[in-house]
Amino acid sequence: MMKKIFVACGSGVATSQTVASKIGTMCEDEGLDVSVEAVDIKSLESIIDQCDIYVSIVSSGANNWDIPTISGIPFLTGMGMEEEFEKLKQFIAQ
Amino acid sequence: MSQSLLHDELVLLDCSAKDSEELLTKLAAILKEQGYVKDSYTQAIIDREKVFPTGLNTPGAKVVMPHTDPVHVNEAAILVAKLSQPVLFKEMGNSGKSVEANLVFMLAVTDPKGHLATLSKLMSIFSNGEKLLGVYNSKTKTELIQQLDEILV
Numbered sequence: 001m002m003k004k005i006f007v008a009c010g011s012g013v014a015t016s017q018t019v020a021s022k023i024g025t026m027c028e029d030e031g032l033d034v035s036v037e038a039v040d041i042k043s044l045e046s047i048i049d050q051c052d053i054y055v056s057i058v059s060s061g062a063n064n065w066d067i068p069t070i071s072g073i074p075f076l077t078g079m080g081m082e083e084e085f086e087k088l089k090q091f092i093a094q
Numbered sequence: 095m096s097q098s099l100l101h102d103e104l105v106l107l108d109c110s111a112k113d114s115e116e117l118l119t120k121l122a123a124i125l126k127e128q129g130y131v132k133d134s135y136t137q138a139i140i141d142r143e144k145v146f147p148t149g150l151n152t153p154g155a156k157v158v159m160p161h162t163d164p165v166h167v168n169e170a171a172i173l174v175a176k177l178s179q180p181v182l183f184k185e186m187g188n189s190g191k192s193v194e195a196n197l198v199f200m201l202a203v204t205d206p207k208g209h210l211a212t213l214s215k216l217m218s219i220f221s222n223g224e225k226l227l228g229v230y231n232s233k234t235k236t237e238l239i240q241q242l243d244e245i246l247v
Contacts, residue, residue, distance in 0.1 A: 009146065010145060018214045057146075057187055073185075076186075078221025078222075079221070081221070
């Protein structure tokens with residue numbers, strides 16, 4: 001089944017869009033069946049039940065969802081990106 | 095599209111400020127003077143940076159990319175400022191760490207989806223220390239814009 005990945009940042013303006021597009025491309029390259037969407041943190045709460053994996057770009061207080069979560073920052077800086085992507089792939093495989 | 099986002103008058107080669115708030119105020123004022131953003135932009139940028147910091151522990155030059163909601167923006171643009179002395183910003187995400195920023199990309203975004211390609215390309219250099227240093231070491235505005243244009247095209 002297709003996994004739904006949500007990327008959330010403060011306003012859904014710049015960061016989450018970029019990270020979502022990066023993750024989308026990386027998943028596509030690996031032939032993974034996912035949908036990746038960028039949202040703002042305020043709307044996340046109302047759609048969190050549709051979310052399989054959450055990519056977080058905001059501070060810890062907003063991260064208390066009971067779903068698999070990875071950090072989106074490595075996909076911006078490249079620092080630790082492979083590790084974070086491995087984590088994501090494991091969540092997708094679950 | 096990238097051509098229209100980078101402008102001579104929005105490039106600062108030798109910028110200094112005592113702290114992040116002073117810096118953000120200064121840079122936002124330039125965008126405001128040129129009519130790219132509304133009066134509300136400055137406060138919105140400062141407030142947003144407090145709640146959702148945008149410092150990045152990038153290789154080469156450390157980057158900060160303050161931005162805020164499209165409602166405060168008239169026309170999309172990217173302001174680029176080289177800092178003569180690093181200015182302390184909080185790191186994006188939940189690390190709680192600080193970043194000594196050398197390079198500021200202040201974004202005025204009107205249509206996130208429409209500018210996605212440009213923003214993605216801009217952020218693609220955040221993982222490339224060599225390119226970031228290249229931008230940071232630019233001696234003239236033209237050189238800096240050229241370097242970025244190569245990436246954003």
